Amino acid sequence: MPVHTITVQAQPVAQSDEYVATIRSRRSATINPQVSGNITRILVHSGEHVRSGQPLMEIDPTKQEATVASQAATAQQKLALYDYDKTEYDREQKLFADGIVSKDALDQAEQAYSNSKADYDSSVAALRTQQQELEYYHVAAPFSGVIGDIPVHIGDYVTPTTMLTTDDANGDLEAYIYVPTERASEVRAGLPVQILDGAGNPIDTTAIDFVSPQVDDALQGILVKAPVHSSLLRNLQLVEARVIWGTAPHPVVPVLAVSRLGGQAFVFTVQSAGSQKYVAHQQAITLGTTVGNDYAVLTGLNNGDQVIVSGTQFLVDGAPIIPLPAGPPATAPARVGS
Numbered sequence: 589m590p591v592h593t594i595t596v597q598a599q600p601v602a603q604s605d606e607y608v609a610t611i612r613s614r615r616s617a618t619i620n621p622q623v624s625g626n627i628t629r630i631l632v633h634s635g636e637h638v639r640s641g642q643p644l645m646e647i648d649p650t651k652q653e654a655t656v657a658s659q660a661a662t663a664q665q666k667l668a669l670y671d672y673d674k675t676e677y678d679r680e681q682k683l684f685a686d687g688i689v690s691k692d693a694l695d696q697a698e699q700a701y702s703n704s705k706a707d708y709d710s711s712v713a714a715l716r717t718q719q720q721e722l723e724y725y726h727v728a729a730p731f732s733g734v735i736g737d738i739p740v741h742i743g744d745y746v747t748p749t750t751m752l753t754t755d756d757a758n759g760d761l762e763a764y765i766y767v768p769t770e771r772a773s774e775v776r777a778g779l780p781v782q783i784l785d786g787a788g789n790p791i792d793t794t795a796i797d798f799v800s801p802q803v804d805d806a807l808q809g810i811l812v813k814a815p816v817h818s819s820l821l822r823n824l825q826l827v828e829a830r831v832i833w834g835t836a837p838h839p840v841v842p843v844l845a846v847s848r849l850g851g852q853a854f855v856f857t858v859q860s861a862g863s864q865k866y867v868a869h870q871q872a873i874t875l876g877t878t879v880g881n882d883y884a885v886l887t888g889l890n891n892g893d894q895v896i897v898s899g900t901q902f903l904v905d906g907a908p909i910i911p912l913p914a915g916p917p918a919t920a921p922a923r924v925g926s
Contacts, residue, residue, distance in 0.1 A: 590910040591868070592898040593858055594845075598837035598891050601876060601884040606784070609765040609829035611821045615731050615757035621647055622724040624747045627740055634738050638729040638755070645740075645752060649725035656722050659715045666708040670701075677701040733757040756823045761816045763794070765829050766809030774833055775799055781814045783821070784828040792818040796831075839889045840882040845897045846875070856903050858894035858911050868896060870905040 629646040632638060680697035683689040729735075736754035740746060763783060767775050777799055783792040800811040814829070821827065845855050852872055859869040873888030889895070894911060896903065903909070 589899060589902065589907065590912055591856075591896045591900075591903070592913065593894045593896050593911045594842070596839045596841065596885075596889050596891055596893045596895055599840050599879060599882075599884075600835040601838040601840070601879055602832045603834050603836055604782075604830045604832045604877060605771075606828050606830045607765050607767065609763040609783070609827050611761050611816065611823060611825040611827060612764055613733075613756050613758060613823040614760045614762060615733065616823055617730050617733075617755045619644070619727065619730070619752045619755060620748055620750060621727060621746050621752060622748060623647060623652075623721065625649075625651075625725065625745070627742050627744050627746060630738065630740075630742055632735050632738075632753075634735055634753075636735045638733065638735055640729060640731045642729045643726055644729055644735070645727040647725045647727070647746065649722055652718070652722045652725055656715070656718045659711070659718045663708070663711040663715045666704070666711040670704040670708040673697075673701040673704040727752060729755050731755065731757055758819075758821075758823060759817075761821055761823065763814045763816050763827070763829050765796075765812050765814065765831065766804060766807050767812055767831065768809055769803055771833075772803075772810060775810060775812060775831075780832040782830040782832070783816055783818065784830060785820075788828070790830075791820055792816050838876060838884040838886065839891060839893070840879055840884055841873075841889070841895050842897050843878070843881055843883055845895050845900065846873070846883055847900055855889070856896040856900055857889075858896065858909065861908070866909050866911055868903045868905065868907045868909050870903075 625647040627645055628648045631643050631645060638644070677697045677700070680689060680694045684691065684694040733755045734757075736756060738753045740750065740752055744750075746752065763781065765781070775796070777796050779796045781794050781796060782790040783794070785791045794814045794816055796812045796814050798811075798813040803810055812831075841855055846853050847855070853875050854870050854872045856868040857871045858866050861867045871888055874886040876884035876886045878884070896909070896911075
């Protein structure tokens with residue numbers, strides 16, 4: 589049977605391992621209120637894109653507004669006394685300079701002025717605190733992102749421990765990968781990383797930019813991080829990450845030349861049978877990673893071996909063959925009718 593063959597040659601093949609990685613957003617916030625009260629308005633819905641500072645919810649501010657108004661009135665009262673004491677102190681200074689009042693009277697006026705000034709400043713600071721507290725009743729987005737689930741409803745009473753929603757900026761993601769401690773001497777910043785889809789195909793190529801100086805006690809692994817930018821990924825998504833340690837030369841064979849039997853991969857090689865006769869030899873191999881449309885072969889083949897790449901479905905071990913240079917796939921031999 590005529591078959592097409594190729595001569596095995598070594599090519600640089602990436603040495604890599606695959607690990608389960610978690611995609612995390614560098615900007616992901618769980619939003620809790622800073623005050624207690626009843627929700628009066630919900631201004632967004634789950635999945636909505638929001639900008640930084642955009643109002644999300646409102647907690648009933650009526651009580652706090654009354655507190656702010658009361659504190660503002662108190663500040664005005666303190667200001668009036670402060671202005672009066674300042675005027676009195678200025679007057680006493682002039683009278684003292686003219687020798688009309690005593691030094692004791694001037695000191696008393698100065699003390700009254702200093703007390704009223706401190707009292708007014710304290711009242712203004714208290715007003716600012718209450719005004720800042722009032723702002724907490726209006727919940728805003730901490731940054732631009734996507735709103736998650738909103739488990740609360742209008743009328744619910746919330747406290748600082750109540751989760752209102754989440755805000756995730758999916759455009760600023762990184763992969764959290766735990767590398768076994770056995771690789772501690774090899775892991776370093778700059779190592780290439782491929783993020784894979786469910787079929788094992790790369791959807792993003794990146795590199796490690798952080799290596800933890802500590803080992804995780806529970807996982808006995810070293811946390812490494814790599815930035816990712818694929819729009820197909822989401823915060824807290826589990827993916828496969830391929831860490832590429834380096835490259836080494838290995839023989840490669842076309843994917844279509846590889847057959848499997850009982851879980852064992854093998855190829856057919858050309859073996860001389862003497863007097864320019866050749867037979868197909870079924871050779872078991874150990875496969876590595878794919879390189880384009882080829883498999884890297886870890887064991888079973890050597891450089892220079894001739895591998896059959898056509899008509900393999902019609903071959904058995906020891907079948908006579910006629911080797912031809914690689915070309916279009918061979919067709920099955922014609923069957924002779926009776």
